[in-house]
Amino acid sequence: MAVVQIPKTAPFGDEDIALLNQVVGGATPTQRAWLAGFLAGVESVSGEVVEVAAPAAAAAQPLTIVFATESGNSERLANDIARTARKSGLKPSVVDLADLDMATLKAARRLVFVAATWGEGEPPSRVAVKYNELMTADFGRLDGVEYAVLALGDTAYAEFCAIGRKIDERLAALGGKRVVDRVDCDLDFEKPAAAWTEKAVKALAPPEAERGKIIPVEFGKAAAVKPDIVEAEIVELTNLNSSRSDKETVHLALRFTDTVLPYEPGDSLDLYVENDPAEVDELLKAAGLSDDKALRDELISQRDIHTLSLKSFETYATATGHQYVKALIDSGEARDWIQDRQLIDLVSNFPITLTAEHLRAVTRTLAPRAYSVASSRRENEDEAHLLISAVRYETHGRARKGVASNYIALRRKRGDKVRVKVRVNKHFRPPTDGRDIIMVGPGTGIAPFRAFVQERRAAGAKGRSWLFFGDRHFTHDFLYQLEWQEALKEGDLTRMDVAFSRDQPEKVYVQDRIWERRRDIVEWLDGGANFYVCGDAKAMAKDVRAALVRAYQDVKALSAEAAEAAVAQIERDKRYLTDTY
Numbered sequence: 001m002a003v004v005q006i007p008k009t010a011p012f013g014d015e016d017i018a019l020l021n022q023v024v025g026g027a028t029p030t031q032r033a034w035l036a037g038f039l040a041g042v043e044s045v046s047g048e049v050v051e052v053a054a055p056a057a058a059a060a061q062p063l064t065i066v067f068a069t070e071s072g073n074s075e076r077l078a079n080d081i082a083r084t085a086r087k088s089g090l091k092p093s094v095v096d097l098a099d100l101d102m103a104t105l106k107a108a109r110r111l112v113f114v115a116a117t118w119g120e121g122e123p124p125s126r127v128a129v130k131y132n133e134l135m136t137a138d139f140g141r142l143d144g145v146e147y148a149v150l151a152l153g154d155t156a157y158a159e160f161c162a163i164g165r166k167i168d169e170r171l172a173a174l175g176g177k178r179v180v181d182r183v184d185c186d187l188d189f190e191k192p193a194a195a196w197t198e199k200a201v202k203a204l205a206p207p208e209a210e211r212g213k214i215i216p217v218e219f220g221k222a223a224a225v226k227p228d229i230v231e232a233e234i235v236e237l238t239n240l241n242s243s244r245s246d247k248e249t250v251h252l253a254l255r256f257t258d259t260v261l262p263y264e265p266g267d268s269l270d271l272y273v274e275n276d277p278a279e280v281d282e283l284l285k286a287a288g289l290s291d292d293k294a295l296r297d298e299l300i301s302q303r304d305i306h307t308l309s310l311k312s313f314e315t316y317a318t319a320t321g322h323q324y325v326k327a328l329i330d331s332g333e334a335r336d337w338i339q340d341r342q343l344i345d346l347v348s349n350f351p352i353t354l355t356a357e358h359l360r361a362v363t364r365t366l367a368p369r370a371y372s373v374a375s376s377r378r379e380n381e382d383e384a385h386l387l388i389s390a391v392r393y394e395t396h397g398r399a400r401k402g403v404a405s406n407y408i409a410l411r412r413k414r415g416d417k418v419r420v421k422v423r424v425n426k427h428f429r430p431p432t433d434g435r436d437i438i439m440v441g442p443g444t445g446i447a448p449f450r451a452f453v454q455e456r457r458a459a460g461a462k463g464r465s466w467l468f469f470g471d472r473h474f475t476h477d478f479l480y481q482l483e484w485q486e487a488l489k490e491g492d493l494t495r496m497d498v499a500f501s502r503d504q505p506e507k508v509y510v511q512d513r514i515w516e517r518r519r520d521i522v523e524w525l526d527g528g529a530n531f532y533v534c535g536d537a538k539a540m541a542k543d544v545r546a547a548l549v550r551a552y553q554d555v556k557a558l559s560a561e562a563a564e565a566a567v568a569q570i571e572r573d574k575r576y577l578t579d580t581y
């Protein structure tokens with residue numbers, strides 16, 4: 001049977017040509033004849049005459065779209081931009097900053113960057129090495145290159161959208177021509193990102209008369225569309241810590257009633273939650289708005305009543321004209337004042353007559369919270385398990401409770417329904433080729449590895465698996481202890497090392513265990529193993545990486561630079577994979 005190849009000159013983007021080849025390439029003559037007749041029929045019914053350009057028509061202008069992502073938002077937006085660009089006569093290619101060859105940048109005539117900020121104003125960990133290269137290496141000037149930057153971030157962080165801003169500044173310093181202003185998006189980025197995309201693509205696209213003929217098709221769309229929010233029933237809600245622990249970590253089993261979410265190991269679920277009504281009442285009281293029942297409902301279910309950002313602080317000052325608040329902004333003290341404070345502190349410390357509109361203006365949309373899926377669909381067909389640690393702390397003399405984790409831990413019970421959506425992370429998957437894996441997941445970082453172990457057990461995966469877990473106390477905080485013991489007994493897990501930090505006078509963490517086991521770890525990695533890290537981004541992830549560099553230095557008698565290069569190479573090979581928060 002003849003295999004049909006769609007020529008590269010066809011009036012489609014590269015990704016669409018690949019998809020067409022997948023479908024049409026191997027089709028039988030009957031299938032091809034049916035398709036031809038079907039498409040001809042569609043055209044005659046629609047009455048639209050599609051003018052297909054002769055191969056000599058002007059080629060579509062290339063557009064390079066680079067994304068820097070940790071949890072997938074920037075990548076998804078990069079693909080959305082590509083779809084819009086294709087419709088405007090551009091030929092987009094979407095590149096992960098982690099894979100970007102800097103030398104190719106100056107050859108690009110049009111560039112778009114979509115960049116998220118992580119940590120405390122840091123690049124997504126996967127792209128850290130390339131980001132530093134982009135910011136510091138000498139790869140030539142970008143004179144005349146047209147570019148636009150879309151930045152993703154969270155106004156709750158002091159370094160809001162720092163990475164997008166720095167990339168924007170760097171491209172300008174290298175001689176690039178900014179065609180539209182950068183937009184710094186908060187967590188509710190969909191609308192501003194869509195508006196920016198229209199503007200940026202318009203500015204980058206060639207004039208209509210000069211465009212090559214591109215017929216926009218959306219073959220990739222069906223695959224790219226993510227299922228929407230679905231409802232799931234809580235079938236289990238158990239605190240895995242002992243009653244004597246100072247922590248509360250909930251194992252939450254959700255059963256899908258209508259649509260089963262097609263999550264994969266490594267994905268998270270976005271959980272849609274509500275504020276604590278008691279906290280809303282406290283805020284309404286401080287604002288003098290206790291009688292507004294409609295506002296109360298809205299604040300409970302839709303607004304972020306905690307986050308106090310510089311932006312909301314400034315909005316409060318402008319909207320109310322509060323003199324002290326204004327003075328803090330003018331003196332530059334506002335940034336320090338908001339540190340570890342929330343909206344309730346602002347309203348109760350600087351009371352003034354407030355309207356419902358004022359409260360709406362200083363609160364943003366309540367965002368869902370992500371939780372790594374701790375189960376595999378191969379073993380739990382219509383369920384997804386999450387592991388949620390209750391966030392509780394005290395600052396400025398006030399007890400604080402995390403919104404989502406306490407919504408689950410304190411106010412939900414078995415039989416209740418919750419709303420969730422998949423947050424795909426295709427950069428954090430167990431291998432399918434039988435290689436070994438090393439998993440480092442202290443605290444709730446253990447969650448995706450429970451999914452990995454279940455998945456590999458169900459799939460009969462060949463490679464060895466090694467788990468590092470840590471928490472405070474063996475007796476009180478050993479999450480899923482019996483399951484790990486069973487997995488070790490059955491051979492579903494090859495090795496496990498644990499570090500309970502407070503069981504002895506000196507603190508012991510997973511990175512200490514990594515150091516102790518360095519010879520075996522280096523041997524596994526030299527044999528092609530993947531190395532996964534999940535959990536705390538602030539300290540743990542950095543300490544683990546540093547421990548691995550030291551391990552290479554010691555085991556292989558390398559200089560510090562050579563050991564760093566060895567670990568960076570594992571990252572480049574996409575064998576050092578992180579999902580940290």
Ligand SMILES: Cc1cc2nc3c(=O)[nH]c(=O)nc-3n(C[C@H](O)[C@H](O)[C@H](O)COP(=O)(O)OP(=O)(O)OC[C@H]3O[C@@H](n4cnc5c(N)ncnc54)[C@H](O)[C@@H]3O)c2cc1C
Nearest residue numbers: 369370371372387388389391393402403404405444447581
């Ligand atoms: C991809 C991804 C996967 C995740 N997976 C998991 C998971 O499997 N399990 C899990 O439990 N969490 C996970 N998280 C974290 C989770 O999304 C939430 O951030 C976490 O549960 C807190 O949400 P919350 O609504 O309870 O707290 P929030 O109301 O969001 O409050 C949290 C905020 O409180 C502040 N804060 C917290 N502690 C202190 C302190 N001691 N001092 C001062 N300020 C403090 C910080 O600003 C922090 O951002 C994940 C996050 C991401 C991005």
Ligand SMILES: Cc1cc2nc3c(=O)[nH]c(=O)nc-3n(C[C@H](O)[C@H](O)[C@H](O)COP(=O)(O)O)c2cc1C
Nearest residue numbers: 069070071072073074116118121153154160161581
């Ligand atoms: C642990 C963590 C740290 C973050 N740090 C910052 C930050 O310093 N500045 C900022 O503007 N946004 C910060 N964000 C918000 C992310 O940039 C935002 O969620 C973004 O949409 C993520 O995009 P991505 O999915 O492409 O990675 C942080 C988010 C998390 C979960």
